[in-house]
Amino acid sequence: MMKLHTPTHDPRALRVKLDELLAAPPEKAMLTKAGDACEPSLKERLARRLPWLRSARNAWNAWRLTGWSVRWMVLRLPLVRPVAGTLWAFLTGWRFRRHVTAEIGRLETLLQHAQEQNRRLIEKLSQRQRSLAVAQACQEHSLSSAHHRLARLEAGLGQVEEERKKEIADAFPACYLALENAYRGDSATIEARQAAYLEPIQEAGAGTKDAPVLDLGCGRGEWLALLGKRGLVAIGVDSNPRMAEEAARQGLHVIDSDLLLFLEAAAPASLGAVTAFQVAEHLDTESLLRLLASARRALRPGGVLILETPNPENLQVGAYSFWLDPTHRRPLPPPLLAFYARHFGYCDIRIARANPWSENPRLSENSVAARHIEKILFCEQDYALIARKAHE
Secondary structure, eight states, rough: OOOOOOOOOOOOHHHHHHHHHHHHHHHHBBBBTSSSOOOOOOOHHHHHHOOHHHHHHHHHHHHHHSSSSSHHHHSTTTTHHHHHHHHHHHHHHHHHHHHHHHHHHHHHHHHHHHHHHHHHHHHHHHHHHHHHHHHHHHHHHHHHHHHHHHHHHHHHHHHHHHHHHHHHOOOOOOHHHHHHHHHHHOHHHHHHGGGGGGHHHHHOOOOOOOSEEEEEEEEEEEHHHHHHTTTTTTTEEOHHHHHHHHTTTTEEEEESSSSSHHHSSSTTTTEEEEEESOGGGSOHHHHHHHHHHHHHHHHEEEEEEEEEEEEETTTHHHHTTGGSSSTTOOOOOOOHHHHHHHHHTTTEEEEEEESSOOSSOOOOOOOOHHEEEEHHHHHHHHEEEEEEEEOO
């Protein structure tokens, strides 16, 4: 590109002036500093007459205007131009290749450095993974050991618990028998109280081989002994093995079994009577309803159901003596037991109160309030639900 050395002039204005000079005829191109026409000099006249001189002069001026550019001159010499172009292309290509080679070397160095960094990172990561694997293996081993120790401890505790439960279970039957002997009363007293229930048994025609009496929770066997003395056939069931042994020693027919399962396994209409003395208060509601339903199924038409239980109408019984037996669940008011019997289809339902309080403790006052208080404090201590299965 042409270089114009005009530090004090406007390049655009000079370009416009140059275009005007080149476009003007030669005789009008030479101007003085004031812009007036003058006579051409000898050099101008020779330039006009000799074209080669004019061309040389124009080339010289152009070279001067380019700032004496060597490249410009070389590219315009007839013989030097092809060689210079080839040399220039060679030098340019050589410099480019050298530059590219240097860049490739630099990139390879960077790549090697990056690969080295990557290798170090991979080694550190591998070491970290190995360390984590070892730590995890140690933790898993410790955890496994802890689980094994915990399993052994749980097994040991379970065995101790089972042994404790078995010990308590083995001790409970004897303990409960002793409790019965302490607070239930002697056999003669119990037989005397239960004699009042012989009448509904005889009215139902129960106690024969075809219609035996099934006593649930027979305990020490007082009721079975009383029925045997009257020549009635009876079977007793009790889940307390010590109670069953005590009754069996008296020659009574007693089976050590769960009373509900035994009753539910009985054939339909195979029993003349189902009795349970001081049993209903030991059962939860579901088991009590099962007993009522199963007894009705097992009873023959006209068979009788007798359930005796502590009487919560007596405040001394409901608030104190009822809880002397730790296996009691809750007192059963007479209307509730009667309602259950009606619900399961029994008929001729009645409540028979028994075991009256002693006549001695009575209030001296004879008012209505005193008689009511006397009733709730000193009324019968037990009652029995007596119900019959209707003839179908």
